[in-house]
Amino acid sequence: MLKQYSFEKTAVQTFDDSVSLALKTDNLQVFYGANHAMHDANLEFPKNQITALIGASGSGKSTYLRSLNRMNDGIATVTGKIWYHGVDINEPDVNIYEIRRHIGMVFQRPNPFAKSIRENIVYALKANGIKGKDELASRVEKSLKGAALWDEVKDNLEKSALSLSGGQQQRLCIARSIAMEPDVLLLDEPCSALDSISTVKVEETLLELQKKYSIIIVTHNMQQASRVSSQCAFFHLGHVMEYTPTATMFSNPQIPVTQDYIAGSFG
Numbered sequence: 001m002l003k004q005y006s007f008e009k010t011a012v013q014t015f016d017d018s019v020s021l022a023l024k025t026d027n028l029q030v031f032y033g034a035n036h037a038m039h040d041a042n043l044e045f046p047k048n049q050i051t052a053l054i055g056a057s058g059s060g061k062s063t064y065l066r067s068l069n070r071m072n073d074g075i076a077t078v079t080g081k082i083w084y085h086g087v088d089i090n091e092p093d094v095n096i097y098e099i100r101r102h103i104g105m106v107f108q109r110p111n112p113f114a115k116s117i118r119e120n121i122v123y124a125l126k127a128n129g130i131k132g133k134d135e136l137a138s139r140v141e142k143s144l145k146g147a148a149l150w151d152e153v154k155d156n157l158e159k160s161a162l163s164l165s166g167g168q169q170q171r172l173c174i175a176r177s178i179a180m181e182p183d184v185l186l187l188d189e190p191c192s193a194l195d196s197i198s199t200v201k202v203e204e205t206l207l208e209l210q211k212k213y214s215i216i217i218v219t220h221n222m223q224q225a226s227r228v229s230s231q232c233a234f235f236h237l238g239h240v241m242e243y244t245p246t247a248t249m250f251s252n253p254q255i256p257v258t259q260d261y262i263a264g265s266f267g
């Protein structure tokens with residue numbers, strides 16, 4: 001029988017004014033029709049750090065993540081506020097394409113275009129009016145270096161992206177995202193389709209990227225959360241139950257539901 005936990009007693013950290021925030025949500029709620037999938041999520045994400053969202057399947061992690069750059073528009077009703085540089089980007093008149101240039105996303109399965117490695121990167125740049133040959137070449141090199149893929153592909157940028165390994169494809173997708181020079185990178189279980197060696201590569205890449213970007217990652221893998229993140233939010237049945245420094249989450253979880261999850265008693 002499923003154990004019942006109280007949604008009243010949560011442990012949610014807030015940061016003091018000295019911490020610069022990349023994003024913050026106030027009372028974020030998500031409804032898929034009658035399904036109230038996310039309840040009152042109040043979270044703050046510090047700049048240039050990695051924050052992990054963890055929890056059992058169906059707990060609302062992806063729903064929450066996708067709301068942050070308005071990927072749920074047309075799919076779900078999202079209420080509450082999403083603060084980005086002092087602007088509530090959940091307002092209807094916000095330009096969502098502009099938002100997605102600043103808040104990029106990498107999905108669970110690597111999804112490069114069936115084009116060359118170079119074209120994968122320059123496609124969105126050209127669509128956004130960046131046309132100079134030198135500028136494009138420099139952005140290709142910079143983003144592939146940022147995603148730790150440059151050395152593996154620099155001699156054959158015209159090769160099809162689909163001929164790369166899964167791990168290389170995922171790093172190409174990260175490169176494609178950072179080519180637009182976003183501030184925030186959202187990653188939805190980016191390693192779930194990868195083997196352990198590719199996973200290590202992607203994790204090393206993220207640890208390097210946090211110097212420049214603020215990163216929010218959904219992961220099922222608790223070891224991954226503990227390896228890469230500075231703070232960790234635990235989701236349960238559409239509620240944020242606990243949000244603490246990652247070391248605290250794994251060594252001294254504050255409330256019973258998190259203690260049971262970390263101990264592997266459910267999920």
Ligand SMILES: Nc1ncnc2c1ncn2[C@@H]1O[C@H](COP(=O)(O)OP(=O)(O)OP(=O)(O)O)[C@@H](O)[C@H]1O
Nearest residue numbers: 032035037055056057058059060061062063064075
């Ligand atoms: N596109 C959708 N349409 C309708 N309901 C959805 C949709 N996406 C998610 N849901 C529902 O929202 C709830 C939360 O799902 P979500 O995918 O956010 O959880 P999750 O924690 O990310 O799970 P997982 O780890 O399995 O990806 C579930 O009840 C799910 O069925």
